[in-house]
Amino acid sequence: MSVGIRHDDLRRRNRAMVISAVRRAGQPSRTEIAATTGLSHSTISAISSDLIQEGILAESKGSETVSLKRGRPQVGLCLNPEAAAVLAVVLSLNFLSVAVIDYAGHVVAEEQRRLDTLTMSRDELIDECVAIVRRRIEDPDLDVQSVARIALAIQGITDSHARAMLWSPITPQTNIAFADILEREFGIPAIMENDCNMMAVALRWRDPDRYRDDFIAILLSHGIGMGLVLKGELFTGTHSSGGEFGHMIHLPGGALCRCGRRGCVEAYAGNYAIWR
Structure with missing residues (x-):
């Protein structure tokens, strides 16, 4: 055996x-x-x-x-592009997008929406995510049977085991199990992960000779995020966001960060901090 x-x-x-x-x-x-x-x-x-x-x-x-x-x-x-497809959903500050990607890695359909994520209720945020996925799935040009997975990337602290967003600077809402919600709604396997972790994994797949054993992927935008690969494996920590160095303390008791603490790296280097 x-x-x-x-x-x-x-x-x-x-x-x-x-x-x-x-x-x-x-x-x-x-x-x-x-x-x-x-x-x-x-x-x-x-x-x-x-x-x-x-x-x-x-x-x-x-x-x-x-x-x-x-x-x-x-x-x-x-x-074979028709072997399978993935729906890639990205939720960021005031922005929601979905792309249908075929098995050969080509984007065959996409949609983008502007949202006011900072003021939306929990139900409104969930409804927008479900609706944008539903519109792609109901597209007559898409073979629904070919959709192998829905993948949601989001900025902030996530728990890939609980399949939930724990906290994000883009919304006051917390503890939303997006993956379970999408999976129940459409009957398609779903995952969710911190956006920078997904960036790090994508880089390793795209160029394994350059991004092999130990490297970091840093996202500088409204906030600061980082994906960390050690010995060829994504380092996630306890709650899948072990690389979130943007919320490490740079100056104790310093500037107020969006996470509510003071002195975080992001409170000094995030674009909102630079504007301030």
């Missing part, structure tokens, strides 16, 4: 490596994927054949180029 489990885990890992290699390279050949992943050519052939049959990958005939070497031209593999 244990051998079977290890074999399944290995197979899933190898499949993920192949998909990741295709996503990062665009239209690599099987030979290029083997060189990138270190997997054997026979393994690459078997995995790519399965993924093509499942509709996850496709052969990109247009990528054939005239080779200076003898033999058949290499045929590139690409991600």
Whole structure:
């Protein structure tokens, strides 16, 4: 039994490596994927054949180029855009957006709305988030069955385990379990996370050679946020916001921060602090 489990885990890992290699390279050949992943050519052939049959990958005939070497031209593999889609929702100060992103990473539809987040009630904030997602899902051009996940990014302190926004400078409302609310409403798996944590993860996926083991992603806007990666893993701390250095104390008893404390880094370096 244990051998079977290890074999399944290995197979899933190898499949993920192949998909990741295709996503990062665009239209690599099987030979290029083997060189990138270190997997054997026979393994690459078997995995790519399965993924093509499942509709996850496709052969990109247009990528054939005239080779200076003898033999058949290499045929590139690409991600099938129709394999799945993700709804990416971003809630920030006075702004709400949603984008439909296909499996190849292309934005196929989006919507943006201006809101007065600082004065909205809890129910109004939730209703706006649900409504903007509903409009995308009800778009006749979108295959709802292809939507694999709803992902919500938000500025502030989050708890990814509780799937909730605990506190955010964009609203006086607290402890809103956005992920559970969206999942119940649409029956689609949902996650929510601090926006800077998502930025750090995205950077690592986009350029793993540059963003590999230890790095930080800093967002300077109305507030200050940070995503922290240590030893190749996102560092989240107890409540998924371990990198929130904007609310570390810079000067005890200093300027008043939006979080209610005094002396935070953000109270001196956030754009509202600079304006002040």
